[in-house]
Amino acid sequence: MLIFIIVRRLIFSIPTIIGIGTLAFMLGHLTPGDPAIAALGIDIEGYSNVDQAEVERVRKELGLDKPILVQYVSWLGNALVGEFGRSYVSSVPVAELVFEALPSTLLLMLVTMALAVIVGISLGIISAIYRGRWGDYLARLITIVGVSTPTFWFAIILMLLFAFVFPILPITGDITQHGLKAMILPSFTIALHPAALIARIMRSSMLEVLSQEMTRTATAKGLSPQRIYLVHAFRNAVNPVITVVGFQFANLLGGAVAVEFIFSLPGLGSLLIEGIYEKDILVIQGAVLVISVAFALSNLAVDILYMLIDPRIRL
């Protein structure tokens, strides 16, 4: 039966993905003025100096001479097969740019998430075990400071500390130049928020489990505290954390945008921001679409994963 539920959930996500495509399509048509000129990357002020033949060519190429509904359907069809047009700056297909940027972002997210999960879960467990004592207060202080620190500012502070004051880490996040070492600063920066959130959820979930009777039974039958905490309580407390990890995975995509740019890490976030600076509409559309679909898919993956782990949640 589980397979049917998963298939149903997959089908339900199709309208969402089409909706995201619609949003991205609308983005290109929100530009004040002619989308063909916008696709050429020219400001409205420069309208009169534009080569009309060039504009006409772009208009034809993008199909802007057709009715909007036709444009929409063909854009969506093209987007589905990964055809987003060409960047006007480099005249490289946008799909190629996205494809080149994707591995950096994915690697960054994986490293970040691993870091956030390890740090977050450890802090949460420490907090729960030492409830009401200094260990708890320290862990909770770290989490509230972590949640409240502006990511892009934290990136600058880390850069200042570890690339200038103590020059032990590379300032850019380009792994082709510096290897995995380049991932340390960016991933620490982005991991701050999710780690703090995971720590909170882990703490409250762990406290709930520790107050249950099974914990008393375990103590009564003489298990060591380590075994109770790390095996019995942990296993029962970790479920809510998995949901949070999933949602955070999606949030990381947003958090990574500014940080990738600061550390000049050649990922999707940098691609988006460079597209914005160059007014490269098609690159912006492509990047927004890919980031958002990835976001929606990772939420979907979490839902399915959660159904597999916890049979009670089968909606």
Next chain:
Amino acid sequence: MKTDQLNSKSHNEIIPGKWARFVEGFRIFLSERLNAFSLGLTVFLILVAVFAPWIAPHPYDQVNPSYGMQPPSFEHLMGTDQAGRDILSRVLIGSRISLSIGLIAVIIGLFSGVLIGGFSGYFGGLIDEFVMRIVEIFMSVPGIVMALALVAVLGPSLPFIILALSIRRITQFARITRGAVLSVKQQDYVMACHGIGMSHIRIFFIHVLPNCAAPIIVLSSVMLGNVILTESTLSFLGMGIQEPTPSWGTMIAKGNEYLTFAPWVSVFPGLFLFLTMLAFNLLGDGLRDHLDPRGGNIV
């Protein structure tokens, strides 16, 4: 649940009036030291923002190129920037701008979101299905990506920045309100309202919506911090508030260029941004524990 807790002391006495219950609830809220701290910090930051032009030791736009990049001193407590402008004064005026943008965006999100989500949840059916699909689509675009793309396309002027910041809030408020309305509308007293023939409008605004206030209040506090952060990130990337208007994000971005020899240019504005986020996050946490003790995971 809420009223039980508030009335526990006085349950043999006459039931206190609304105002007395509010004061009593407020007293309980403040008895937690962390809540008193976060409320104090919030009030302090708001006062600073309101009175910034009178507190600021120097005019925020007074340029003095020969006195640029000065480290913190008694004359300039946070030093000066590349144009010799006093950073403290700019940070203070910047707090005015950040807080008002945050407030406007949250108010827009609050009113539209609560109405959309509330009606959607109250009437249910196809409209609800449709509205929730739209909300889900908007929630799939990370907040900063949505804001960046919108501002990039429309241009970084104040109305568009506020629009870009509020769209996501609308969906967030809509989702929270819908959830709350769904659980409230099944209560017996709402059935009773229907039974005595009250109009939907009256039931919705007088009997359902006020009982959904707790999660909405909590979300407002968290969102304020969130919007201010997003605005700063936009400004940091050059897509938000433009020079010469002071904004924490632009100041941090400028300082980033001089990081190695004048770190104070970006450190101090960031510190203020951090304090603001801390205040609203702590306040949100405190309010959640106080108003909505069981709904911890909805925001």
